[in-house]
Amino acid sequence: MYRYDEFDHKLVGERVNQFRRQVGRRLQGELNEDQFKPLRLMNGLYLQLHAYMLRVNVPYGTLSSTQMRRFAHIARTYDRGYGHFTTRQNIQYNWIRLEDTAAILAELAEVEVTAIQSSGNCVRNITSDQYAGCAADELADPRMYCEMLRQYSVLHPEFSYLPRKFKIAVTGSPNDRAAVAVHDIGLRMHQNEKGQMGFEVLVGGGLGRLPHIAHTIRDWIEPEHILSYVEAILRIYNLHGRRDNIHKARIKIIVNQMGIDKYRELVDAEFERIRDGALTIPEAEMQRIEQYFAPPAYDTLTDEADFLEQESQASAEFGRWLARNTVEHKVPGYRIVNLTLKPLGKPPGDIDADTMDAVADLADRYSFGEIRVTHRQNLVFVDVRQQDLPELWKALDALGLATPNLDSITDIICCPGLDYCALANARSIPVAADISQRFVDVDELADIGELKINISGCMNACGHHHVGHIGILGVDKRNQEFFQLTLGGSSDQNASLGDRLGPGLPQSEVPDAIASIVTAYKSVRQEGERFLDTYRRVGIEPFKEAVYGPSKKKAVA
């Protein structure tokens, strides 16, 4: 993991002091709420329905056990004993007092965590593949570049007042777990024809009210020029992005209005002006940062297929968990373990302080003291010895973190919804709870396999419903909550936006509709075919019929 040096500490400390002064001026009445708002937002502090919410960054999803314990401490001391992991590798505290914020930030800075730019019209937390550095399918470890982008973007003098928020995601694997195609900038590491590692650069993806899949703006760029190229994209956006309408201010809008070819022309011209300038990453700095991401002290082991098979025979529950929640590691004898954070009836991603501490202890014992946070609102131990899996599984099961449902129909991404959020039209959490209760049978879950559901309580799309295999969107119709279903969305390397299934349904009918979709899938799927693949093969009609019925369809036609 990256560790701060004296300069990182100094800068973050100075930012905390600056914010302390800003909060003081607000409390003294020297700043009014209008003037204070952008200042607090730039430090992740929102005013929500009931209290202030503080959003804290987990840079590219990488967390130490020490940092996790500090999160628990903050939850206990300043909040109501819990926190909430979000879809952008942040943790949010929902019950914060303005007076405490500077103290919280100072306590976080001690363990090298900040809330800098977790909100505001600036470059947000850099996100990445939660398995970075460990996945068997990875081409290159993206974390050192994520860290360089983090440093590059923090308190950027030119780009702190962009037209709108700006999200960057990086993947080093051809199997995209970072959803780079739905980010303002997506970076995909790959080799060019000469075998050199570099980045494909995507631009203009995003969800929200007007969803877009990103365009490739450049096929390949050398790693040492990545900051210069990102700067060129940001500068053109800062100069040309729309500022007349908040809903049309994201980069996706200007890229699509201008056309990707014109946008590329402007960016390339700017890039050529600055390419060999001060942003070229010096070799020494590359090496300095790379050493922080050196592999941990792995034991020399061999894969334990027989042992794991025996254990799975002995316990079907362990077998299910092993098959569903763990992933192949690049080092023999190790495995990646997912902890699903989807407690029934609570917002996905919620975790209480005691569980945070317990997770930190398990990370120390089984995974080199490191924890990853995923954009699907789960946690990961990336470096677990296969020999330790049965023991770890028992410990996780006792904590309620071993439900074998990773990427399944109950591993739902869901925004906080009308229960917490001032923008929402509908309560999304009860819908998630209804669906989870409908699919409690673990054998059925295993049979259905990968089926990702995303729920948003309004068209701002914080639950990323456009890219759910099944997306659910809460809408308000004459003061009543309805839910609109979309099918076939995906945020992976073959990203797509979901197609609308039909008219919105009342909350009570959503679980039945999901069950009908699942039944239709089971009846038409081919051997080994995931829901998404089936959908792409057969199209929307069988599912429309399953939910709305043939008679209704004819009646409408």
Next chain:
Amino acid sequence: MALIRNGELVDDEYRVLSDDETLPASGAVIVSLTRWQADRETLLARAEMPGVWLDSDESPELIAADLDAIGVVALEFPVFRDGRAYSYARMLRDRFGFKGEVRAVGEVLMEQLHFMLRTGFDAFEVTGDDPLGQYQVAQADFSVWYQATGDGRPTAIGLRQAGKA
């Protein structure tokens, strides 16, 4: 309204001339882009170097050819949220090598001062009871930065490399 230039409260020798005012016989003026384009020759012939005011949708590229003869470029922040002028300031300094004054006008908040200093502004039109006092507090907020912007202030990478040398 007060003017802080290079960290000091100064009397402003420039006067902002509205488009319907007649050009005075003498005295330094700042004019709009429209007037600049209309009266360029006359303005260049005056004893005082002219100043040009750019609205936030007017790029310095439009006056790039004449920058050697221009004394002040005033970049407007119509609201503090409009961040285009940060890019214009860098364009003036880093791309066009402009050596004259880059003045922040409009809604110039002290909280944004350190960003302005780093992108190349050296003069600030400000309000408030104690603008210089506020300026001094705000400009001391940070002693180290991550980004190299061409202003020569210390960056973390630079300090790290100096430490090794």
